[in-house]
Amino acid sequence: MATNLPASAHAQGGIGTAPVPHTEHDEHLHEHDEHHDQHWMWKYVFSQDHKMIARQFLITGMFWAVIGGVLSSLFRLQLGWPEATMDWLQPLLGKWIEGGKLNPEFYLALVTMHGTIMVFFVLTAGLSGTFSNFLIPLQVGARDMASGFMNMLSYWFFFLSSVIMFVSLFLETGPAAAGWTIYPPLSALPQAIQGSGMGMTMWLVSMVFFIVSQLLGGVNYVTTVINLRTRGLSMSKLPLTIWAFFLTAILGILSFPVLLSAALLLVFDRSFGTSFFLSDIYIAGQALHNQGGSPVLFQHLFWFLGHPEVYIVIMPAMGMVSEVLATNARKPIFGYRAMIGSLIGISLLSFVVWAHHMFVTGMNPFLGSVFMFLTLIIAVPSGVKVFNWLATLWRGNIRFTAAMLFAIGFVSLFISGGLTGIILGNATLDIQMHNTYFVVAHFHLVMGSSAFFGLFAGVYHWFPKMFGRMMDEKLGYIHFWLTFIGVYLVFMPMHYVGIAGFPRRYYSWTGFDAFSQFADLNKFISAAAILAFFAQFIFIFNFFYSIFRGRRATQNPWNSTTLEWTTPVVPGHGNWPGEIPAVYRWPYDYSKPGSESDFIPQNVPYSQTASSNLPYEQELED
Amino acid sequence: MAHSTTLEPTTAATPYTDAPRTGTWDGGNEPFKASYGKLMMWFFLLSDAFTFGAFLTAYGMIRHKHGVFTGTADKFFFSTAHWPIPEKVFNGFPGLHGIDLPLAFVALMTMILIFSSVTMVLAVEAGHRMDKADVQKWLLWTILFGAMFLSSQAWEWSHFIGGDEKGTLMADGTRMFGANLAANQYGPPLFADLFFFITGFHGTHVFSGVCLLVWCFIATTNGTFEKRGHYEMVEKIGLYWHFVDLVWVFVFTFFYLV
Amino acid sequence: MSAHATTEHAYIPGEIAKPNTGWIWKTFWVLVIITAVEFVIAFVMTNPGLRTFRNSIFIVLTILKAFFIVGEFMHLKHEVKSLIWTILIPTSLLVWLVVALVTEGSSIGETLSHMFS
Amino acid sequence: MTALTILLVLVLLLVVFGLLFRLQILTSIFSGTYVREIGMSNRINAVLMLVFMVVGGAAFFWSFSENFNKMNPPVASIHGHAMERMFWTTMTVIGIAFVITQALLFIYSYKYQHKEGRRAYFFAHNNTIEVIWTIIPAIVMASLIFAGWKAWTRITGPAPKDSVVVELMGKQFNWLVRYPGRDMKLGVVNYRLIDASNDFGFDLSDKAALDDFTSTEIHVPKGHPVLIKIRSRDVLHAVYMPHFRVQMYAVPGMPTRFWFTPTMTTDEMRAHLGNPKFNYELACNQICGKSHYAMKATLVVDEPDDYQAWYAKQSPNSANADMMASYKQTSQSAGLGKGGSLGAKAAAIEETGETPASPLAAQTAM
């Protein structure tokens, strides 16, 4: 390596004279002392402290979850009781439910906003945003994110995007209504559907801000994990949570820009007369000038994001579940390396399978078979994860905390939902299953339920660190069982409806002979869905009650090994009052033979655990 | 971690020390030998590469969707039925009206951009030597080249929009002069759409780059970086600037050559 | 970017090293020459039968130019290996996107040209 | 008013709930169970895991078999039967994986619940079993991929030469159907020529278009390969016919296609299902606007003879005076010249002085 730079530059670490991380971050220490007289505005609103930002993401995410849930209840009412007159909703929905009959276009708007909100605002921002922010600095032993300022911006861009999306719900012409996948031409032409007017404009603008927020966040997460790990914390000693957040952030950095491209091109088609996605269109009595574009192009670009997106949603949950399972089974996670390997495998594969959402869009059949091949391979690393989780439970000593219950529920739901992915990934079978309720059932189990369970597991598990108090366990149990039974009751029967060929995004199916036989089942699903939704209020109650009145937490309530539990019960700005602990061992030394306690935190040197050290650990030190 | 599942604890006396390991990737370190700011710039550029990658891929798909002109270049004519041959479209030069100078102007633009990259590296290099005067000088040059590129692009656009006197007879029987986002005289409407969009997006990047450089110049002049002890900011903006140059290399190939 | 850093590394006025710019100009000439070659090819190889071949040359040359810009100007070639891979591996994910979409474009074009026959 | 009442009831319920909750906490503090870490509740949850598996599994099994007949629309095409077999084979494979993994999950949860004094088994890693459970799914997936790939290439491969051709054009919110007429060639259409009496945008300057005919119902003969050519004139739609296991998008600006061979006439299916009102339904399966849910068409499978008879009764475009007249007008006002949509051809001629090889080449590439 012969660079032509003066030697002095090299001496200070390659090109540029980079500050050594610790000198800089120790300055946070001083801030720590001073933060008492900070203005509340900087402490609670424009905070640059990753823990406060995490809480902001969480609360905003919960707000969105309630909205998303309400929307789903509304359209489930329509699906369950298509003939009923629902005057009593008039005060809420106004002109959209004139005469007690839901407007079909508004139905589509509800579905679209439900999908958008749940995928992006609840799971991507709420799950990934909350826990990446909260756990990365705490678990890698950093005082804060690499750039607290950009981190703050990330939240506020998300907030801005939320506001825009929320306001769009109240537009005169209704919010976007072209499905969460906003396929043009439907999304490009206000003539085609009302929601493609102002509603879609706001959707796109909101999404652009959302993407900016994701990029600001993602770049920060990745950099923090690379540069700010504490002494001794090599990549092969990272908790699986951090690996998951790290890879998730990379997925986001690489895939969201492609959605940005698609969105910008769509904006041009909508507003400036270009033809990227439009061609040969005659609508509303008029032939449009657009020629030569391709709607399929949009789908490719969308799913190049859209598919990694579903893993962006599930991978943080996988990481947290791994952590929760190991902690509460009091066992090391089984196959730590394989767990990392499978996460990496899933991440890489997730970029090369996107067109399995497009088998019947007229895509070139040869490409279809390649995508089928690549898609079905994902079952292998996913299977490795499932088996490793099972092996982690095997001969464990399981404590059923609420978090643990949700983690087990996660695994169950992931299996159920993931397996139907095998049917959908098979191009031949997808001919029949595409866009039916079978797909809806698939992704609600794996995303709407499983990823949500990961989120709940995370909240129950790290609540003590976030708020210094414990959530009520009994309510947690009730919440878990109701939700667990609830989601299975809702989404299992959806498969039956789907196998029969019932299409999704249908306002009503009564016009079709073949589909109307499921009236009873649909009522059942709707009833179960509404009950499952109401069960969530137990959680919300528990959450807010516990913030103020919950039992006070101890420093390490779950006897866990990772670094966040070495901070004070409520860590201040800068996380550790003194020096940041160094790390000596991997995060899963649970029930190690020969050790007195059944867990050895990562910051305990081997010299203090002579009785339990394993031969290879000795070699490591030599 | 090469675990064996042997579970006997060691009984030998332990030679462990209390110092954490200190390898490149063992934490407390910058494994890439790059500060977090520089890494962030790299990751941002990576994501930006995907944005441009998506645009260029879209270009590739749409272009392959359209017919190609099968005859030899001298028989070429503009038609919505096939994608135009670039050198027939981009053959003007400021001040030399009506003369067929294929790709001459874009050659100039490319040179300008390469020059600006060179002056940018020179600024970075001067930064390493803490040579404030040199940094200022080279930044100014870079800004100048950036501005020149932008004005060239403005001319290129107006030329493209204006079209030539002949125009082309369109499918609906009208005669089209020049180009806009809905139609153009050079062929399929998407040729112009993609041209405007992609060079426009690139131009926007150049513009933001120039703004950053101006800010950087002011900061240098004020001695901000000198006080800080390093010119890393110049370096980070340099990365961005070269990236924009890099994108142009691809735009150049795919819009003007291929 | 970081306000904290301002107080560190107080500037010690001293001798300013000599500029070392040979490699920059070398890279410059490489880029200029490649671009020139591209122009020559664009005007010499006009036979439509050679179009694919010509375009492959262009793409190879473009990647070569990219290599010099990223490697030298952006200094990536002289960074540590892991950083190089961190940039290159993700970028390679774009390859399949390009291949798939170009295939798709061609096959749509094919369909369209046979639409009525 | 009703809404207000509902709201009020909800708020009251919440208050009651909160009070009960508070009461429960106070009693547990009083009785000293408040802070106990692992107790009765652990056992209850462990047992519930087992109960959930047994009861849930039984309920699933019951409801599945209860609905089994309903969820299987009878198959009426040749490739549909193959698909059906593959579907249930795959279902069996994933069913086995499902039962094994779920059973282990719940049984382990129950069996390895916390016991005082017991210690978990420190078991971090085992190469052999990890390799095994990587390889086995890999092999299973490989065989599924292979079977799927074979069927997929067959289904999406070229249609037999003697296929009956039907063209479906999706629009908000119904399907337009046309047949190629006696010359067996679908004539040129151009979306600019669409108007009230020319829904398809036939370019009647093309001879092949003159004898095309449109229909409100789709008729196809049993036992014959049928090639459906699909297009859309506004937004995306999808041709979805669950009984034939057929699905393909309708994309504006990009014709798509799907071919299949029906195996049961409508009458046969009526008899089979004992439902004299049965019809093969074509559903639009891609969100396309307000009436997406109502965008359907009926497809009738006839005995080949009946099909011939039906075909013979249809009247070609050239017999449709309305359309002929309005075509002249539209093509003029759209500036398409006398060559209809062949304006591009005109341009080509002007620029080069020569005619493109095929009179349609210019038009189709647009």
Ligand code: HEA
């Ligand atoms: C968290 C989100 C998430 C996750 C993890 C997945 C996981 C998978 N998905 Fe899913 N999917 C979605 C969210 C998700 N999906 C969404 C939102 C949609 C619809 C979008 C829309 O159209 O609106 C969708 C749609 C969708 C489609 C398109 C359907 C269609 O529209 O026609 C396909 C097709 O291939 C597919 C496949 C898969 C596969 C193969 C996996 C695999 O990763 C699953 C792997 C897991 C397992 C296989 C289970 C565990 C493994 C074992 C127990 C080992 C043993 C197993 C075997 C040997 C088989 N998904």
Ligand code: HEA
């Ligand atoms: C994460 C994603 C997610 C989640 C959780 C859900 C939850 C639910 N979804 Fe949805 N759904 C989607 C993603 C999701 N959905 C997507 C992407 C689509 C496709 C849209 C499209 O077609 O364009 C869709 C579409 C969709 C349809 C198809 C509509 C159609 O095609 O016509 C149906 C029909 O029944 C449905 C029902 C439900 C129901 C009953 C729930 C219930 O489970 C709801 C119960 C409520 C909750 C589980 C949330 C409440 C939780 C809290 C208030 C606690 C918050 C706590 C924290 C944040 C810590 N959804």
Ligand code: CUA
């Ligand atoms: Cu047409 Cu849905």
Ligand SMILES: [Cu+2]
């Ligand atoms: Cu997917």
